[in-house]
Amino acid sequence: MFGLLDCNNFYVSCERVFQPRYEGRPVVVLSNNDGNLISRSAEAKALGLKMGDPYFQVKDLLQQHNVKVFSSNYALYGDMSRRVMYHLQQVAPAVEIYSIDEAFLDLAGMETYCGNLDAYARKVREGVKARTGIPTCVGIAPTKTLAKLANRIAKKDAGLGGVLYLNTPERRAWALRQVPVGNVWGVGRQYAAKLAAAGVDSAADLARVSEAWARKHLGGVVGARLVQELQGRPCAGLHPSEDGTLSRQSISCSRTFGKPLTAFDDVLAAVAAFLSRAAEKLRAQGDMAHVLTVYISKNRFAPQVLPPFSRSATLTLPIGSTADTTVLLGYARLLVGRLWEKGTAYQKAGVVLDGLEPPGTGQQLDLFAAAPALAKPVEQPALVTQRPGLMASLDALNQRFGRGTVRIATAVPAPGHSATTSGHHPPPWAGKAQWRSPCFTTRLEDLMVVNYSVGVIMAVVLCHCIYLVPRQ
DNA sequence: TCTGGGGTCCTAGGACCC
DNA sequence: TCTGGGGTCCTAGGACCC
Numbered sequence: 001m002f003g004l005l006d007c008n009n010f011y012v013s014c015e016r017v018f019q020p021r022y023e024g025r026p027v028v029v030l031s032n033n034d035g036n037l038i039s040r041s042a043e044a045k046a047l048g049l050k051m052g053d054p055y056f057q058v059k060d061l062l063q064q065h066n067v068k069v070f071s072s073n074y075a076l077y078g079d080m081s082r083r084v085m086y087h088l089q090q091v092a093p094a095v096e097i098y099s100i101d102e103a104f105l106d107l108a109g110m111e112t113y114c115g116n117l118d119a120y121a122r123k124v125r126e127g128v129k130a131r132t133g134i135p136t137c138v139g140i141a142p143t144k145t146l147a148k149l150a151n152r153i154a155k156k157d158a159g160l161g162g163v164l165y166l167n168t169p170e171r172r173a174w175a176l177r178q179v180p181v182g183n184v185w186g187v188g189r190q191y192a193a194k195l196a197a198a199g200v201d202s203a204a205d206l207a208r209v210s211e212a213w214a215r216k217h218l219g220g221v222v223g224a225r226l227v228q229e230l231q232g233r234p235c236a237g238l239h240p241s242e243d244g245t246l247s248r249q250s251i252s253c254s255r256t257f258g259k260p261l262t263a264f265d266d267v268l269a270a271v272a273a274f275l276s277r278a279a280e281k282l283r284a285q286g287d288m289a290h291v292l293t294v295y296i297s298k299n300r301f302a303p304q305v306l307p308p309f310s311r312s313a314t315l316t317l318p319i320g321s322t323a324d325t326t327v328l329l330g331y332a333r334l335l336v337g338r339l340w341e342k343g344t345a346y347q348k349a350g351v352v353l354d355g356l357e358p359p360g361t362g363q364q365l366d367l368f369a370a371a372p373a374l375a376k377p378v379e380q381p382a383l384v385t386q387r388p389g390l391m392a393s394l395d396a397l398n399q400r401f402g403r404g405t406v407r408i409a410t411a412v413p414a415p416g417h418s419a420t421t422s423g424h425h426p427p428p429w430a431g432k433a434q435w436r437s438p439c440f441t442t443r444l445e446d447l448m449v450v451n452y453s454v455g456v457i458m459a460v461v462l463c464h465c466i467y468l469v470p471r472q
Numbered sequence: 473t474c475t476g477g478g479g480t481c482c483t484a485g486g487a488c489c490c
Numbered sequence: 491t492c493t494g495g496g497g498t499c500c501t502a503g504g505a506c507c508c
Binding site: 477478479480481482483484485486487488489490 | 495496497498499500501502503504505506507508
């Protein structure tokens with residue numbers, strides 16, 4: 001049996017925990033660059049605002065209804081997520097962190113242990129709410145796909161009290177009838193259109209199609225599994241998240257620039273900055289990478305710009321794996337050079353690290369460096385592929401004094417870019433973030449200031465929280 | 473004027489190997 | 491006239507997810 005716990009309007013809920021005056025009011029959170037709506041409170045959804053709506057298109061509507069707008073604050077959301085996941089790991093036998101706001105719980109055998117899964121799920125919800133302030137819903141079912149489905153219904157139907165347990169075939173059949181096929185986990189826009197054309201409208205209809213049909217029209221084996229899962233036959237198990245963190249198979253970092261860039265050095269500086277961040281995440285995960293992809297993109301919305309909007313180049317590192325930012329950057333520079341088209345305005349860039357593995361597993365050694373007894377045909381400097389000490393120092397400094405305290409020089413934009421009134425020099429690729437909330441939980445300067453008597457109470461609460469949620 | 477970012481899995485074709 | 495079979499790796503791209 002699988003449980004799926006999903007936080008309600010997660011980013012909005014995170015903001016509300018620290019600014020409760022926005023409870024009951026329409027609130028939205030914008031994507032990077034203040035581009036699109038990526039989280040909406042129930043009140044905002046009721047106004048007809050859609051997920052992914054470009055901000056500039058709905059700006060008037062937002063103003064008209066006095067909707068509170070936040071820029072996204074991932075430092076805050078990431079830290080709140082960690083707290084939610086930490087609590088789940090205290091109360092569930094095994095937890096798979098599925099995304100920043102969702103986790104699968106392995107509930108095999110829990111029925112016999114705690115008697116009633118429905119009551120158990122209600123306790124878990126209350127626990128998360130009490131410890132983090134975040135509201136959630138829980139779906140429980142024999143497969144992950146059905147647990148997602150149950151969760152969705154629990155979110156929509158307030159009468160269920162945030163929990164739906166599909167414990168009988170009758171309930172499962174009922175649940176399948178409630179959900180339009182386009183809202184099934186694994187059915188996106190393309191498949192939904194195909195299914196509609198074939199007369200498959202609800203999840204119940206999809207559960208009835210033949211395996212051969214699913215294979216043919218829904219992406220091969222993926223479609224076959226999807227249908228089986230809807231029928232209650234599990235095709236995917238739970239992959240527990242070790243030590244409460246996600247370990248990924250690829251790591252990327254990309255940004256849309258605040259303005260189009262036409263100078264090679266500016267784009268290279270952006271790529272260097274993104275690569276630095278990706279490599280930092282790589283090291284935090286304890287891995288090295290041996291595949292590097294760089295891409296640079298034009299503005300896909302500009303009417304005069306023709307496709308392809310993006311060009312990418314991938315390189316399997318000839319030196320094997322590394323987690324060294326400077327080594328990776330050497331290759332990234334080559335790739336940017338390969339992609340660069342003179343006279344083009346670029347709007348976005350990104351890097352991806354693939355082929356991740358822990359140190360010592362798949363390292364390619366330099367033949368000559370590894371066997372110094374062999375005479376080298378030509379004397380050449382030793383190839384530097386790792387400087388773990390240097391990288392560890394870099395990470396330690398940046399963790400202690402703030403991200404970007406020590407940077408690779410390539411990632412520092414050339415002088416001459418305009419400073420803001422405060423004298424701060426934003427990089428040329430910097431985007432907008434007009435309405436960012438303070439990093440209440442991760443920056444000392446952003447800690448809430450309260451008066452003395454409230455302060456004493458707060459200090460007690462804070463100590464309590466620190467006790468409950470030790471930092472990793 | 474203004475349109476996100478970070479992931480997963482799968483497929484397919486070409487190069488290359490035995 | 492007819493031109494193998496089975497495998498890996500690499501790269502690119504499509505579809506999906508939150």
